Amino acid sequence: MAPTMDQTLQQLLILASQHFKVPLAELNPDDDFFKRLGINSLQALDLLTRLENQFNVELPDYELQGVTDFRTLAERIQSRL
Amino acid sequence: MLDSFQGATLSWRLSGAIVELALHHPPCNEIGSVTLGELEQFVECLQAQICSVRALVIHSLLPSGFSAGADLRELYRGLQPLTPEARARGVRGFLERIHRVFNFIDAAPFVTIAAVHGVAFGGGFELALTCDLMVADRTARFCFPELRLGLIPGFGGIPRLKRDLGNALIRDLLFTGRSFNANKASAAGLVSQLVGEGQALRAARGIAIQVTKFDQAAAQSVKQFIKSIPEQELKQEITIFCELFNRPVVEAALRKFVESTELQPYLP
Numbered sequence: 073m074a075p076t077m078d079q080t081l082q083q084l085l086i087l088a089s090q091h092f093k094v095p096l097a098e099l100n101p102d103d104d105f106f107k108r109l110g111i112n113s114l115q116a117l118d119l120l121t122r123l124e125n126q127f128n129v130e131l132p133d134y135e136l137q138g139v140t141d142f143r144t145l146a147e148r149i150q151s152r153l
Numbered sequence: 154m155l156d157s158f159q160g161a162t163l164s165w166r167l168s169g170a171i172v173e174l175a176l177h178h179p180p181c182n183e184i185g186s187v188t189l190g191e192l193e194q195f196v197e198c199l200q201a202q203i204c205s206v207r208a209l210v211i212h213s214l215l216p217s218g219f220s221a222g223a224d225l226r227e228l229y230r231g232l233q234p235l236t237p238e239a240r241a242r243g244v245r246g247f248l249e250r251i252h253r254v255f256n257f258i259d260a261a262p263f264v265t266i267a268a269v270h271g272v273a274f275g276g277g278f279e280l281a282l283t284c285d286l287m288v289a290d291r292t293a294r295f296c297f298p299e300l301r302l303g304l305i306p307g308f309g310g311i312p313r314l315k316r317d318l319g320n321a322l323i324r325d326l327l328f329t330g331r332s333f334n335a336n337k338a339s340a341a342g343l344v345s346q347l348v349g350e351g352q353a354l355r356a357a358r359g360i361a362i363q364v365t366k367f368d369q370a371a372a373q374s375v376k377q378f379i380k381s382i383p384e385q386e387l388k389q390e391i392t393i394f395c396e397l398f399n400r401p402v403v404e405a406a407l408r409k410f411v412e413s414t415e416l417q418p419y420l421p
Binding site for chain 1: 180181217218221271272291292293294329330331332333334335336337
């Protein structure tokens, strides 16, 4: 059974927190993940790869154009589950 | 000297019959004039001692990945003072030099293995495609982003990709310019071994040791038999690239990339 949107969002935040060593409590769904995680585009691609592996989905990076917050990113992942 | 070399952008080391070529040009092994010059030097050394070599492993020492491709910043800035005619000559000259290096690796009389982690984009992907085998760890990500710049891959990517992938997937990758991960690359048959994070070089070394156990003449015969070099298409690719290059849309796209202060230059 596919996870709910809230579960997907939570898994995303946990993954981002663990990989980029930012405390989970400091991550909010509507945060700009580039700024909050302190990452550049190469690191964002790394995050994308980890998310694809975690959720077993394929996320075309052009669908992420303009996506900068965790919640919208989770919606994109959810749409592929 | 083939035994070892420490350059500004890459280094190599011969250990027994296995050469390891390590890329280490921050931020992500962008291929510009210095890298090209050192690759040419590497090829020259290989040619001089070719009988000593049974396998080549190409890998990156940088955490950011294998290679993000051509050094677009150097390309843009280097071409600025030139007339359109001089730019065209300059680009063609660079491509022909790259092709000579890549064609040598592609046809080398020993087994070549790319150990890929992180980003392998554009020219970096093309370098990996020259190798007989590709090992990728789970962080690897591949892309041909050239259409985003109004160009096509120019380092031999399309003819080499056609050897290994179905045409439908190639059309998807080129037309969308999207990147894809190692799972997809493995499922498509592009990556022969998919390994855990940080394990690509170890696995590639294991392959190199394995292939050196077998008769060299037989291995060379197999390679010549099953891995044809698409010479005409490689030349055609250079011509098409040069025709596209001298257009205002390309200059505008390069300028946008070079001058961007956004965090997202590698995203479409």
